Amino acid sequence: MKLILKRVVCIVLFFAAANVMLASGTNDGSKLWFTNFSLPADYNGHEFSSVVISEYSPTFEIIQNEFISSLNQLFTQNTKSNSKTSAGSICIGTLQNDFIANSIQPEILKNAGSDGFIIKYLADDDITIIAANTDNGCLYGTYHFLRLLCTNPQALNDLIVENPAYKRRILNHWDNLDGTVERGYAGRSIWLWDDLPEKLNPRIIDYARANASIGINGTVLNNVNASPAILKEEYLQKVKVVADVLRPYGIQVYLSVNFSSPKILGGLPDSDPLKPEVKDWWNNKVAEIYQLIPDFGGFVVKANSEGQPGPQDYGRTHADGANMLADALNPYKGIVMWRAFVYNPSGDDRAKQAYNEFKPLDGKFRNNVMIQVKNGPVDFQPREPISPLFGAMEHTTLIPELQITKEYLGFSDHWAYLGTLFQEFLQTDTYQKGRNTTVSRVTNGDVFNDSITGIAGVSNIGQDINWCGSHSAQANWYVFGRLAWNPDLPAKTIAEEWLEQTFSHNTTFIKEMGRVMMESREAVVNYMTPLGLHHLMGWSHHYGPEPWCEIPGARPDWLPTYYHKADSYGIGFNRSSTGSNAVEQYAEPLKTMFDDPQLCPEKFLLWFHHLPWDYTMSNGRELWDELCYKYSEGVTQAKRFRETWNSMEKFVDERQFKETSDKLDTQVKEAIWWRDACLLYFQTFSKREIPAELDEPVHQLDELKKLKFDLKHHN
Numbered sequence: 001m002k003l004i005l006k007r008v009v010c011i012v013l014f015f016a017a018a019n020v021m022l023a024s025g026t027n028d029g030s031k032l033w034f035t036n037f038s039l040p041a042d043y044n045g046h047e048f049s050s051v052v053i054s055e056y057s058p059t060f061e062i063i064q065n066e067f068i069s070s071l072n073q074l075f076t077q078n079t080k081s082n083s084k085t086s087a088g089s090i091c092i093g094t095l096q097n098d099f100i101a102n103s104i105q106p107e108i109l110k111n112a113g114s115d116g117f118i119i120k121y122l123a124d125d126d127i128t129i130i131a132a133n134t135d136n137g138c139l140y141g142t143y144h145f146l147r148l149l150c151t152n153p154q155a156l157n158d159l160i161v162e163n164p165a166y167k168r169r170i171l172n173h174w175d176n177l178d179g180t181v182e183r184g185y186a187g188r189s190i191w192l193w194d195d196l197p198e199k200l201n202p203r204i205i206d207y208a209r210a211n212a213s214i215g216i217n218g219t220v221l222n223n224v225n226a227s228p229a230i231l232k233e234e235y236l237q238k239v240k241v242v243a244d245v246l247r248p249y250g251i252q253v254y255l256s257v258n259f260s261s262p263k264i265l266g267g268l269p270d271s272d273p274l275k276p277e278v279k280d281w282w283n284n285k286v287a288e289i290y291q292l293i294p295d296f297g298g299f300v301v302k303a304n305s306e307g308q309p310g311p312q313d314y315g316r317t318h319a320d321g322a323n324m325l326a327d328a329l330n331p332y333k334g335i336v337m338w339r340a341f342v343y344n345p346s347g348d349d350r351a352k353q354a355y356n357e358f359k360p361l362d363g364k365f366r367n368n369v370m371i372q373v374k375n376g377p378v379d380f381q382p383r384e385p386i387s388p389l390f391g392a393m394e395h396t397t398l399i400p401e402l403q404i405t406k407e408y409l410g411f412s413d414h415w416a417y418l419g420t421l422f423q424e425f426l427q428t429d430t431y432q433k434g435r436n437t438t439v440s441r442v443t444n445g446d447v448f449n450d451s452i453t454g455i456a457g458v459s460n461i462g463q464d465i466n467w468c469g470s471h472s473a474q475a476n477w478y479v480f481g482r483l484a485w486n487p488d489l490p491a492k493t494i495a496e497e498w499l500e501q502t503f504s505h506n507t508t509f510i511k512e513m514g515r516v517m518m519e520s521r522e523a524v525v526n527y528m529t530p531l532g533l534h535h536l537m538g539w540s541h542h543y544g545p546e547p548w549c550e551i552p553g554a555r556p557d558w559l560p561t562y563y564h565k566a567d568s569y570g571i572g573f574n575r576s577s578t579g580s581n582a583v584e585q586y587a588e589p590l591k592t593m594f595d596d597p598q599l600c601p602e603k604f605l606l607w608f609h610h611l612p613w614d615y616t617m618s619n620g621r622e623l624w625d626e627l628c629y630k631y632s633e634g635v636t637q638a639k640r641f642r643e644t645w646n647s648m649e650k651f652v653d654e655r656q657f658k659e660t661s662d663k664l665d666t667q668v669k670e671a672i673w674w675r676d677a678c679l680l681y682f683q684t685f686s687k688r689e690i691p692a693e694l695d696e697p698v699h700q701l702d703e704l705k706k707l708k709f710d711l712k713h714h715n
């Protein structure tokens with residue numbers, strides 16, 4: 001300890017603890033996963049009494065403040081228990097810190113990369129070192145250390161080396177400049193554009209902290225359906241203020257841009273990407289942005305998709321458009337995330353179109369372009385097979401796009417933990433370059449030599465006091481960050497870690513609710529779209545079942561009938577080699593597997609096949625019966641979740657308990673709504689009975705068809 005005292009510049013000592021816990025019964029969720037910020041009851045680690053920080057920067061100031069408040073809170077509480085052992089110190093810094101430079105081998109630190117860190121306990125000195133190559137690495141190390149103190153303190157005795165899998169871990173906000181949020185179920189936008197640049201929403205600092213605590217290092221502030229106005233000088237001044245606040249938390253700001261901006265904002269005759277005046281306009285705009293925001297991340301573009309303008313308006317390709325922007329950003333190290341979410345009503349099977357358009361462009365994009373691809377080939381359904389583009393674009397970097405906001409999984413009302421969905425996707429083997437070329441490995445630089453890598457998640461954050469519209473939905477923001485950092489972390493570990501930090505250390509609580517979380521997404525699949533069904537939801541708002549939905553004159557690929565194709569023979573979309581042949585876009589053995597109903601995983605059966613109602617499933621049941629069992633199972637699961645939660649009252653705050661309990665009531669009610677609507681409607685084609693041992697529907701089909709869903713109550 002003396003040794004340190006001689007060498008360090010700054011010692012942080014602790015002050016009397018502030019009471020930062022909320023009074024019982026008032027827990028509103030505003031503290032996210034810092035709510036139960038306390039040591040486990042059986043904690044027998046160190047009573048940390050000092051922190052040594054010898055460097056200064058705005059980021060180190062945050063680190064220092066985190067330590068002052070956190071350790072005060074943790075150890076003041078802890079002295080109430082009798083678990084105190086020895087007093088320990090923490091030394092945090094980069095190789096600029098002499099003690100760190102002398103105590104660790106530089107090769108170990110090399111393995112931590114630019115955002116990673118190491119945590120090492122030096123028994124002789126009774127010091128825990130948190131070391132990184134950068135300030136941001138130290139910040140991530142700080143949060144990791146604090147997380148482990150609260151959830152798994154034993155782990156701090158071993159050497160920890162962390163290096164995130166993806167370099168860019170980015171939230172995409174679909175926030176409009178008028179304060180609304182597309183597909184947002186947690187209130188209006190947190191940016192409060194009208195108040196900026198004079199006034200900043202103070203919650204943006206909490207937002208930055210929450211993101212940094214789970215390793216998120218980028219945020220796209222506005223909707224991909226982008227208003228050109230975001231690039232006006234007036235808005236860039238606002239963006240600058242946000243960027244300045246996020247910067248010390250290691251978060252870079254990005255913007256979604258409208259491809260027609262040169263025409264709309266700049267008054268040019270058009271926005272043809274090959275015209276010199278259009279290029280000049282972008283070059284000047286980019287220069288203006290970097291003048292204000294020197295570490296600006298880059299652009300996201302939704303082009304020639306769902307009515308948005310794009311290079312094809314001028315007979316140019318996606319590569320022409322993306323490269324023009326990439327060239328403008330390149331001198332500043334900015335990047336382009338060009339979305340592959342394209343489909344045309346007059347085109348081929350919607351599930352094939354992104355591949356059809358982008359595969360031929362492989363190798364035609366600049367190095368600072370990433371093609372942003374949704375996890376599945378259609379659109380964030382409760383379950384989809386992976387998009388066949390993953391692994392197929394050997395010469396192009398792909399950035400996976402996940403949806404954290406649950407547009408198709410019950411908004412923020414249903415408890416659906418997405419850790420299992422994200423994991424299923426990231427760990428799927430694409431087989432594109434032989435075995436074990438999983439989605440995460442073909443996108444994080446392991447398999448291909450990508451110079452930039454990233455992963456994007458469409459945010460579920462809004463102005464609601466609990467940020468996400470419900471307590472349970474916070475877990476999806478959390479798990480996105482944790483998996484972006486390490487896609488190999490088990491979804492269960494992350495669920496338990498989140499439960500412990502958000503609610504309670506009680507092991508029964510964690511075990512029981514961990515089980516609920518791990519089952520929750522599958523339950524939603526069961527009561528909404530089992531066996532590979534998809535897109536059965538209501539028109540436009542996408543909430544609740546409307547498999548019958550017909551809107552005169554509507555695009556067919558926006559209607560459920562396009563997808564389920566139920567008729568007197570059977571149900572499902574034939575994407576096999578006798579149908580749309582979407583299977584052909586996958587590598588072997590996936591292609592053969594998906595093509596044959598006998599080999600196709602049953603969870604994807606009706607995604608790839610149109611099968612007769614009496615088709616025999618692997619368990620011997622007929623398809624119709626199996627569908628009935630799946631829908632019923634979903635309802636049973638939802639009821640079980642509610643029962644489990646209701647038996648947990650003693651472990652959680654009254655307000656958190658009640659609010660979650662109410663949501664689970666809604667979920668059960670709506671699971672029944674889904675089951676009844678789908679089974680009664682499909683029964684009009686199958687003309688078969690619901691198996692006698694299952695519950696009968698409680699609604700009438702006509703009654704359900706008349707139901708008008710009021711989106712206002714869910715926004």
Ligand code: GCW
Nearest residue numbers: 174182183224225302341379
């Ligand atoms: O999922 C669909 C949504 C649209 C969204 C679009 C997209 C932002 O229904 O609201 O638009 O995808 O991802 O571009």
